Amino acid sequence: MAGDPGYSPEGARGLDVTGVFCVSCRHIYVCPNGVIDFHKGEKYRYADLCFAAPLNMSYTAGLRYFVITYDIACKYGVNFMSRCCNKDCSFVLIPTDDGDINIVFCVNKFHQESHDDDCAAKNALDYTKFVGRTCGEGVETIWAKMNWLRYSTREMSAASRIETLSEHFNDWNWQKTIGLGEGFP
Numbered sequence: 001m002a003g004d005p006g007y008s009p010e011g012a013r014g015l016d017v018t019g020v021f022c023v024s025c026r027h028i029y030v031c032p033n034g035v036i037d038f039h040k041g042e043k044y045r046y047a048d049l050c051f052a053a054p055l056n057m058s059y060t061a062g063l064r065y066f067v068i069t070y071d072i073a074c075k076y077g078v079n080f081m082s083r084c085c086n087k088d089c090s091f092v093l094i095p096t097d098d099g100d101i102n103i104v105f106c107v108n109k110f111h112q113e114s115h116d117d118d119c120a121a122k123n124a125l126d127y128t129k130f131v132g133r134t135c136g137e138g139v140e141t142i143w144a145k146m147n148w149l150r151y152s153t154r155e156m157s158a159a160s161r162i163e164t165l166s167e168h169f170n171d172w173n174w175q176k177t178i179g180l181g182e183g184f185p
């Protein structure tokens with residue numbers, strides 16, 4: 001979003017931020033501490049850090065079963081626990097020695113077509129417990145609304161950019177909250 005390689009004559013190498021990663025909950029609210037900048041590509045460590053804060057907060061609130069949808073969940077989820085439950089990691093998930101946390105990784109429905117049949121079936125939301133008819137594409141609706149920000153934020157200082165994105169994500173959550181009653185008689 002914020003990094004547009006076509007804008008810089010050096011391509012992505014000339015940019016401090018080359019993208020943004022966002023974690024949203026099932027009801028399409030942007031999670032607190034659930035947005036992070038990519039620097040020179042989409043790496044697992046950025047996604048790990050972005051997932052750790054919302055998972056820790058939810059775990060503290062008593063939740064123990066999590067379904068994470070990601071377009072590359074088939075690869076991303078393979079070593080997630082070893083990456084994030086490592087004591088040497090600076091953003092460790094809450095220690096779960098008794099194994100009371102269950103994290104399931106699934107590919108969003110729109111992205112399943114780009115996976116081979118075995119992968120798509122293994123990581124399908126349709127065959128996952130406790131998800132109902134979830135599509136897993138909620139975060140994409142956030143980007144549909146926020147993508148225009150890349151044009152105004154790409155020339156901002158880092159602090160101004162973060163503040164602007166934060167304000168827009170907070171407004172997204174607020175608009176979702178005040179719109180909750182519209183569906184009820």
